[in-house]
Structure formats: structure tokens, C-alpha cells
Amino acid sequence: MTKDDEEYLVRYINLKRHEYINDLQVLLGYAQLGKTDKIFEYIQKVIDKSNDERTVFNSGMDNIMKYIKNKIEDK
Known part of the structure; x- marks a missing residue:
């Protein structure tokens, strides 16, 4: 996992926590x-x-990272 991937993952986790509270x-x-x-x-x-x-998330790492990046960039 690249440094950029790690940053996206952290941002995604924060986004999911926010959505959960909402x-x-x-x-x-x-x-x-x-x-x-x-x-x-x-x-x-x-x-x-x-x-x-x-x-x-059951479909493989490439799809997971694409999904996460799209979720983060759409916000």
C-alpha cells in the first residue's frame, strides 16, 4: 500500500465515522x-x-482503493 493509499484510507475511515454518527x-x-x-x-x-x-470490499484491493478514492474525492 502506498503512502497516498494510506492517507485515503485514513480519510475514508474518518468519513465513515462521520456518516455513522449522522x-x-x-x-x-x-x-x-x-x-x-x-x-x-x-x-x-x-x-x-x-x-x-x-x-x-470483497472484490479485491484495486477495487477497494478505487472505491475509497472516489468516495473521498466526491466529498
């Missing part, structure tokens, strides 16, 4: 408002997104 805040907001239907929809959205990422 997802929890959205779910908390829906819970506080009593919108259980929205909670279930949002959880399914997070699951689908996680499954898509799992597919990439």
Missing part, C-alpha cells in the same frame, strides 16, 4: 418525533448501502 442522529430524530415508519425505512437504506460496500 445516521444515528437521523434515527434519534425520527424516534423523538415518533416516526417509526421513517425509522424502518432509514434502517433499510443503511443496510442496503452497507451491503453495496461489502460487495466492493
Whole structure:
């Protein structure tokens, strides 16, 4: 892994942590408002997104790094 790859990986981990906290805040907001239907929809959205990422991460290092670089550069 190159130095650039390592930097992208660290930035990706930070991005994922930020997204994780955002997802929890959205779910908390829906819970506080009593919108259980929205909670279930949002959880399914997070699951689908996680499954898509799992597919990439099971496909090999080249695809993983391309995916990470694209996620970082899109932000």
C-alpha cells in the first residue's frame, strides 16, 4: 500500500465515522418525533448501502482503493 493509499484510507475511515454518527442522529430524530415508519425505512437504506460496500470490499484491493478514492474525492 502506498503512502497516498494510506492517507485515503485514513480519510475514508474518518468519513465513515462521520456518516455513522449522522445516521444515528437521523434515527434519534425520527424516534423523538415518533416516526417509526421513517425509522424502518432509514434502517433499510443503511443496510442496503452497507451491503453495496461489502460487495466492493470483497472484490479485491484495486477495487477497494478505487472505491475509497472516489468516495473521498466526491466529498
